[in-house]
Amino acid sequence: MPESPSPSTELELERSYVSGLYRRLDELREEKAGQLARVRRSGAVGSMQNVSERDAFASMYEDRLAQLNAVEDRLVFGRLDLEGAPPGQDRARDGDADARYIGRIGLTAEDQSRLMIDWRAPEAGAFYQATAFDRHGVRRRRHLILKGRNVVALEDDVLDSALLAEGAQHQGEGALLAALTSKRTGRMADIVSTIQAEQDRIIRSPLAGVLVVQGGPGTGKTAVALHRAAFLLYQHRERLKSAGVLLVGPSSSFMRYIERVLPSLGETGVVMASVGRLLPGIRAVPEPHREVARIKGRLDMAEVVARAVANRQRLPNGDRRVVVEGTSLVLGVRQVRRARDKARATHKPHNEARTTFVKILLRELADQLQERLEDSSGTGNSVDRAYLIEDVRSSRDVRIALNLCWLPMTPEKLLRDLFSKPEQLAAAAPHLTEAELRALRREPDAPWTEADVPLLDEAAELLGEHDATGGHEQAQREAARKRDIANAEQALRNVDSMLRETGNDGLVSAEDLADLNEETEESMTAAERAAQDRTWAYGHVVVDEAQELSPMQWRLLMRRCPLKSFTVVGDIAQASSAASASSWDAAMAPFVGDRFALEELTVNYRTPTQIAEAAARMAQSAGLVVSTPKAVREGRWAPIVDRVPAGGLIGRLVEVLPGEVDLAEGGLVAVIVPAERLRAARAAVVGLYGRRVGGGSGGLDQDIVVTTAAESKGLEFDVVVVLEPQELVEEAEGTVGALYVAMTRATQRLRVLAEGHVPDGIESLD
Numbered sequence: 212m213p214e215s216p217s218p219s220t221e222l223e224l225e226r227s228y229v230s231g232l233y234r235r236l237d238e239l240r241e242e243k244a245g246q247l248a249r250v251r252r253s254g255a256v257g258s259m260q261n262v263s264e265r266d267a268f269a270s271m272y273e274d275r276l277a278q279l280n281a282v283e284d285r286l287v288f289g290r291l292d293l294e295g296a297p298p299g300q301d302r303a304r305d306g307d308a309d310a311r312y313i314g315r316i317g318l319t320a321e322d323q324s325r326l327m328i329d330w331r332a333p334e335a336g337a338f339y340q341a342t343a344f345d346r347h348g349v350r351r352r353r354h355l356i357l358k359g360r361n362v363v364a365l366e367d368d369v370l371d372s373a374l375l376a377e378g379a380q381h382q383g384e385g386a387l388l389a390a391l392t393s394k395r396t397g398r399m400a401d402i403v404s405t406i407q408a409e410q411d412r413i414i415r416s417p418l419a420g421v422l423v424v425q426g427g428p429g430t431g432k433t434a435v436a437l438h439r440a441a442f443l444l445y446q447h448r449e450r451l452k453s454a455g456v457l458l459v460g461p462s463s464s465f466m467r468y469i470e471r472v473l474p475s476l477g478e479t480g481v482v483m484a485s486v487g488r489l490l491p492g493i494r495a496v497p498e499p500h501r502e503v504a505r506i507k508g509r510l511d512m513a514e515v516v517a518r519a520v521a522n523r524q525r526l527p528n529g530d531r532r533v534v535v536e537g538t539s540l541v542l543g544v545r546q547v548r549r550a551r552d553k554a555r556a557t558h559k560p561h562n563e564a565r566t567t568f569v570k571i572l573l574r575e576l577a578d579q580l581q582e583r584l585e586d587s588s589g590t591g592n593s594v595d596r597a598y599l600i601e602d603v604r605s606s607r608d609v610r611i612a613l614n615l616c617w618l619p620m621t622p623e624k625l626l627r628d629l630f631s632k633p634e635q636l637a638a639a640a641p642h643l644t645e646a647e648l649r650a651l652r653r654e655p656d657a658p659w660t661e662a663d664v665p666l667l668d669e670a671a672e673l674l675g676e677h678d679a680t681g682g683h684e685q686a687q688r689e690a691a692r693k694r695d696i697a698n699a700e701q702a703l704r705n706v707d708s709m710l711r712e713t714g715n716d717g718l719v720s721a722e723d724l725a726d727l728n729e730e731t732e733e734s735m736t737a738a739e740r741a742a743q744d745r746t747w748a749y750g751h752v753v754v755d756e757a758q759e760l761s762p763m764q765w766r767l768l769m770r771r772c773p774l775k776s777f778t779v780v781g782d783i784a785q786a787s788s789a790a791s792a793s794s795w796d797a798a799m800a801p802f803v804g805d806r807f808a809l810e811e812l813t814v815n816y817r818t819p820t821q822i823a824e825a826a827a828r829m830a831q832s833a834g835l836v837v838s839t840p841k842a843v844r845e846g847r848w849a850p851i852v853d854r855v856p857a858g859g860l861i862g863r864l865v866e867v868l869p870g871e872v873d874l875a876e877g878g879l880v881a882v883i884v885p886a887e888r889l890r891a892a893r894a895a896v897v898g899l900y901g902r903r904v905g906g907g908s909g910g911l912d913q914d915i916v917v918t919t920a921a922e923s924k925g926l927e928f929d930v931v932v933v934l935e936p937q938e939l940v941e942e943a944e945g946t947v948g949a950l951y952v953a954m955t956r957a958t959q960r961l962r963v964l965a966e967g968h969v970p971d972g973i974e975s976l977d
């Protein structure tokens with residue numbers, strides 16, 4: 212039996228291998244930078260086709276260079292020794308396939324031999340899936356722990372008991388535990404080196420269909436959703452590159468919290484949007500009134516919007532006189548009705564169907580005008596019709612009359628009128644009660660809220676493009692795109708061999724190249740263009756904190772992905788918004804029936820046992836069905852409950868906060884408060900810590916944050932102080948979802964301050 216190398220020798224061997232990987236990375240960066248510079252130097256001369264060819268390559272090299280630059284940190288993190296490979300033998304270096312290094316991207320040597328496998332490749336699956344019982348051919352799984360470019364430690368999972376006897380293994384506190392107990396930074400980090408088997412299975416699920424992932428707090432749903440997006444982009448690059456992936460989260464703070472994960476995995480092309488930013492050009496605020504959020508979230512609002520649009524296609528009260536070039540004509544109700552029916556029969560959106568409506572009536576009025584002119588001249592001479600129609604079209608009277616019947620309309624105008632003019636709302640929503648109608652009423656200049664976004668989208672769908680140029684711009688855009696594709700096809704034929712050389716053969720279609728061309732022309736990436744286009748059809752949509760979405764918000768998202776390829780992650784027990792789902796069945800039924808797959812995550816990686824149990828006890832005492840996910844670690848502290856005399860809440864906060872900040876030892880501290888107390892609590896904490904205090908979506912860069920339960924959704928902090936828990940329950944109309952969220956944000960310590968009632972279960976009975 213060959214002798215195992217001593218641990219320090221192994222560390223040396225790994226160091227040398229890893230520095231070889233970084234050397235290769237540097238070489239590739241240099242190579243791509245050189246290619247990019249050469250392409251750029253070739254200048255913007257030559258035929259259109261040469262220019263688009265050059266731009267296409269420039270974009271390709273830029274993308275690859277960006278990816279190579281993004282993977283610097285922890286480039287490699289794993290090694291698998293497979294069946295048949297004696298331990299210690301440097302198989303990968305010898306070009307033997309029995310040892311595999313796993314890293315952020317795949318790397319090959321100049322001679323095309325494989326140096327490192329992308330974590331998403333099928334051959335890397337065993338790194339995450341292998342266990343002592345089901346080894347997937349793995350004898351040893353090794354975690355390489357890097358600091359900068361240097362390997363500082365090795366951790367071995369020896370799965371083959373024969374290896375244990377040989378004694379060649381490295382043990383540490385465990386890569387997973389080290390990751391979990393490290394201080395929070397305010398930004399989520401990737402988990403690529405420690406993905407657990409149940410998470411990996413979900414990440415690698417097939418692309419098609421709707422996959423719902425249910426999991427309690429801290430079970431890694433967000434992490435899984437992000438790594439799944441990266442996996443799908445790798446596995447289905449051709450399809451998803453042009454169609455794009457949309458990732459939706461609950462708030463701007465949350466989007467900021469997760470924004471670095473995908474780039475660190477080398478993926479930059481995902482469109483990320485909070486529910487308030489799903490419509491280009493609209494920045495919606497959270498809906499402050501729960502009743503309004505509930506009503507606007509209901510699916511029957513789609514009918515209300517449809518009726519509001521139909522009501523903008525009006526019949527005049529009676530026949531109307533219009534004057535064209537001094538001649539008086541009649542716009543009859545009967546004619547208008549007929550034109551309206553014909554326009555509606557086109558089934559085109561309002562603004563587009565208007566063209567039909569207008570055309571018919573212009574023709575009718577031109578007929579009348581012709582008759583009058585012929586009568587009055589008495590000659591019976593026919594008059595040129597084109598002139599007549601132009602005369603009718605340019606009459607101010609006619610324009611006003613037609614607009615009164617069928618006004619071109621933007622979604623914003625439609626909804627602003629609908630909610631500020633009670634008679635319009637009553638006409639569009641006859642089934643709503645008086646109280647509901649009153650609740651929906653608001654000033655025309657009120658800001659758009661998250662509940663309005665799907666209604667605006669619905670309206671945009673029914674109204675169609677409001678194009679002042681009469682479709683001219685659209686036609687120009689289409690012609691330009693056709694030209695781009697033709698150029699790109701020619702470019703592909705010319706440069707087939709060059710494509711192969713760059714390793715991109717088969718990955719690029721003429722459409723891709725046309726897209727790249729368009730990008731450079733408009734200096735926009737495909738993702739940026741998708742984000743600006745309401746009608747963009749994504750190849751896949753990932754939804755986080757999905758339990759919060761209203762049926763109308765689901766309707767909007769389903770429209771964004773006609774193929775219905777979704778990854779939906781959330782926790783029904785954490786639901787706290789007014790229009791949130793009561794079950795996944797109920798949320799999905801209107802859109803996909805029961806055709807969705809349900810997976811569950813069962814291990815809590817965030818919250819220590821004591822805090823997880825307190826949160827679950829509280830939720831269960833209130834009748835909420837929560838399964839208590841197994842927490843992977845014990846905490847150092849049990850949750851603390853401070854009962855404070857009336858009026859003493861803020862004083863007590865000021866008293867205890869410094870102690871909590873000390874215990875966080877440089878980590879993050881969050882004070883989570885009922886919305887009504889936000890201002891007072893923030894002022895008090897700022898009084899103590901000044902500029903160190905953050906809040907809202909910019910707050911994550913600070914180490915002390917004062918925030919609401921809704922804003923803290925999906926985030927995590929080392930220490931959490933919850934103020935007045937019963938008020939958190941009351942502000943959510945008696946449901947405990949928001950309090951459950953607040954309590955489970957802590958990775959180390961939880962303290963609850965209460966003047967009022969302390970909900971049952973938070974305190975342990977023993």
Ligand SMILES: Nc1ncnc2c1ncn2[C@@H]1O[C@H](COP(=O)(O)OP(=O)(O)OP(=O)(O)O)[C@@H](O)[C@H]1O
Binds near residue numbers: 390410
């Ligand atoms: N396999 C893993 N390795 C290392 N860290 C992990 C792993 N899985 C999850 N974590 C960490 O656990 C924490 C919780 O994960 P995440 O935020 O994804 O949970 P969640 O289910 O979305 O939580 P919630 O629903 O409460 O917002 C994060 O810090 C995440 O990085």
